[in-house]
Amino acid sequence: xxxxxxxxxxxxxxxxxxxxxxxxxxxxxxxxxxxxxxxxxxxxxxxxxxxxxxxxxxxxxxxxxxxxxxxxxxxxxxxxxxxxxxxxxxxxxxxxxxxxxxxxxxxxxxxxxxxxxxxxxxxxxxxxxxxxxxxxxxxxxxxxxxxxxxxxxxxxxxxxxxxxxxxxxxxxxxxxxxxxxxxxxxxxxxxxxxxxxxxxxxxxxxxxxxxxxxxxxxxxxxxxxxxxxxxxxxxxxxxxx
Amino acid sequence: xxxxxxxxxxxxxxxxxxxxxxxxxxxxxxxxxxxxxxxxxxxxxxxxxxxxxxxxxxxxxxxxxxxxxxxxxxxxxxxxxxxxxxxxxxxxxxxxxxxxxxxxxxxxxxxxxxxxxxxxxxxxxxxxxxxxxxxxxxxxxxxxxxxxxxxxxxxxxxxxxxxxxxxxxxxxxxxxxxxxxxxxxxxxxxxxxxxxxxxxxxxxxxxxxxxxxxxxxxxxxxxxxxxxxxxxxxxxxxxxxxxxxxxxxxxxxxxxxxxxxxxxxxxxxxxxxxxxxxxxxxxxxxxxxxxxxxxxxxxxxxxxxxxxxxxxxxxxxxxxxxxxxxxxxxxxx
Ligand SMILES: Nc1ncnc2c1ncn2[C@@H]1O[C@H](COP(=O)(O)OP(=O)(O)OP(=O)(O)O)[C@@H](O)[C@H]1O
Ligand SMILES: [Mg+2]
Numbered sequence: 001x002x003x004x005x006x007x008x009x010x011x012x013x014x015x016x017x018x019x020x021x022x023x024x025x026x027x028x029x030x031x032x033x034x035x036x037x038x039x040x041x042x043x044x045x046x047x048x049x050x051x052x053x054x055x056x057x058x059x060x061x062x063x064x065x066x067x068x069x070x071x072x073x074x075x076x077x078x079x080x081x082x083x084x085x086x087x088x089x090x091x092x093x094x095x096x097x098x099x100x101x102x103x104x105x106x107x108x109x110x111x112x113x114x115x116x117x118x119x120x121x122x123x124x125x126x127x128x129x130x131x132x133x134x135x136x137x138x139x140x141x142x143x144x145x146x147x148x149x150x151x152x153x154x155x156x157x158x159x160x161x162x163x164x165x166x167x168x169x170x171x172x173x174x175x176x177x178x179x180x181x182x183x184x185x186x187x188x189x190x191x192x193x194x195x196x197x198x199x200x201x202x203x204x205x206x207x208x209x210x211x212x213x214x215x216x217x218x219x220x221x222x223x224x225x226x227x228x229x230x231x232x233x234x235x236x237x238x239x240x241x
Numbered sequence: 242x243x244x245x246x247x248x249x250x251x252x253x254x255x256x257x258x259x260x261x262x263x264x265x266x267x268x269x270x271x272x273x274x275x276x277x278x279x280x281x282x283x284x285x286x287x288x289x290x291x292x293x294x295x296x297x298x299x300x301x302x303x304x305x306x307x308x309x310x311x312x313x314x315x316x317x318x319x320x321x322x323x324x325x326x327x328x329x330x331x332x333x334x335x336x337x338x339x340x341x342x343x344x345x346x347x348x349x350x351x352x353x354x355x356x357x358x359x360x361x362x363x364x365x366x367x368x369x370x371x372x373x374x375x376x377x378x379x380x381x382x383x384x385x386x387x388x389x390x391x392x393x394x395x396x397x398x399x400x401x402x403x404x405x406x407x408x409x410x411x412x413x414x415x416x417x418x419x420x421x422x423x424x425x426x427x428x429x430x431x432x433x434x435x436x437x438x439x440x441x442x443x444x445x446x447x448x449x450x451x452x453x454x455x456x457x458x459x460x461x462x463x464x465x466x467x468x469x470x471x472x473x474x475x476x477x478x479x480x481x482x483x484x485x486x487x488x489x490x491x492x493x494x495x496x497x498x499x500x501x502x503x504x505x506x507x508x509x510x511x512x513x514x515x516x517x518x519x520x521x522x523x524x525x526x527x528x529x530x531x532x533x534x535x536x537x538x539x540x541x542x543x544x545x546x547x548x549x550x551x552x553x554x555x556x557x558x559x560x561x562x563x564x565x566x567x568x569x570x571x572x573x574x
Binding site (some may be wrong): 052054073078079083084086090091092093094095099102103104106134148176 | 380449452460462464465466467469571
């Protein structure tokens with residue numbers, strides 16, 4: 001197998017005096033979608049933020065595309081091709097949909113083909129092109145946050161709980177959108193609580209607990225193993241199915 | 242993948258703007274004559290414009306980096322003094338009754354003021370502000386300290402006494418409109434203020450740089466995650482805001498026809514009131530807030546001089562009762 005696009009080795013992260021990540025080891029293979037699962041408070045968000053450089057790792061190494069990025073700043077990591085959709089979506093409410101996307105396009109306005117592709121994924125973006133992002137519904141904000149991350153082709157997309165708070169019909173649309181994303185060159189690392197979503201789009205999976213990776217493997221294997229799911233994830237995820 | 246047919250059309254929030262005529266009209270019955278009211282209103286608007294120039298940088302600095310810069314007043318003072326030095330050195334051209342000659346003194350004076358204030362801003366950001374990012378208590382202490390140090394330095398360079406600063410000939414005096422005396426200088430202040438506001442509005446709303454600043458005020462982390470260095474942006478805004486405060490300082494010194502080392506410190510209370518009224522981080526709010534404060538100060542200054550500052554604090558309280566986060570709250574994502 002080719003070298004992984006992203007590899008964390010013994011990553012520790014402290015937030016203030018709290019020791020949150022306590023030696024995280026896992027790899028995200030090139031192309032495809034890796035799910036990062038785990039109970040509430042396991043450290044999933046902290047892991048994504050550490051990869052993005054929004055928290056500094058206090059020990060360990062983060063390798064991306066063959067180079068160590070552990071000490072790089074957040075903007076540097078972004079310019080290496082990592083895009084981030086945070087748990088709270090981080091859209092700019094006072095800016096229009098158009099302005100949100102323009103800002104994310106670092107090398108000039110996106111061309112028509114790219115925009116058409118984005119509009120096909122998320123038609124609401126076209127309809128509300130000139131609307132202020134703060135007026136969008138929760139689901140539309142999530143779509144904008146993802147659209148913003150992919151307005152230009154990126155190597156690695158980090159998405160934190162894309163289905164959080166979404167109605168089931170919208171989740172079905174989101175699954176379609178992620179399947180379409182998987183057809184591109186982009187590698188995805190997605191944090192999720194919704195197991196149905198996870199099994200629908202995940203290729204590989206890593207499960208966290210208490211700031212460590214406690215399981216890594218193929219998504220299909222975990223999806224087929226009820227006992228393992230129960231042991232790793234408890235009942236909370238099953239309730240979402 | 243969308244639901245609902247359309248969003249409510251995005252409307253500009255005009256209500257706070259209506260406060261400006263509302264406050265002017267509310268004052269009308271209390272002022273004995275219409276010409277006096279006109280004079281006071283023009284004076285209030287002129288004062289508001291100058292306050293806006295001084296406050297605009299402060300609100301962006303706070304919005305972008307959550308920095309409480311209590312030393313912002315030093316940029317006002319330094320700007321005023323730098324311009325004073327230039328203007329006093331060019332006395333002859335100031336006294337000449339020719340616009341060209343006056344401008345030959347004023348333009349370099351304004352440039353010197355903005356350059357020195359901007360340079361001081363750059364230095365201040367590096368030396369005083371940078372070590373205390375993210376810690377409000379330290380910011381207050383350290384910037385207060387910086388304020389005192391610079392004030393003392395002004396004493397050293399320009400002396401402790403008030404320096405009289407006569408206005409250039411062509412913008413002295415007033416003209417009469419419908420029985421109301423209107424000072425020329427106040428009209429000039431309104432025009433300069435409008436020009437500064439228009440320029441800021443265009444930059445913020447029509448350029449990529451402005452887009453970045455507006456986004457940064459909302460959510461710094463996200464701007465960084467999109468690949469932009471917020472620090473660079475912030476330093477630029479800090480320098481521009483300081484230079485603008487310097488310009489406001491020149492305008493204010495010429496308005497008062499004198500400078501003293503406390504000029505900046507005296508303004509700080511008013512600036513914070515304006516920022517809170519307008520909504521921290523909002524340039525539009527800062528503009529409306531400054532005009533409201535300017536009008537209020539002039540009306541009450543005429544009716545009950547002792548209550549001038551108190552009336553603005555009352556105004557702030559009333560605004561906060563109506564909109565607890567100011568007239569134009571800035572969303573924090
Ligand atoms: N800013 C912070 N300050 C202190 N502790 C924090 C902070 N952010 C997160 N934590 C703690 O770190 C641990 C991991 O949090 P994290 O947000 O990474 O979990 P998560 O797996 O994303 O959880 P969830 O599924 O609820 O989103 C939690 O115990 C949390 O309380
Ligand atoms: Mg989380």
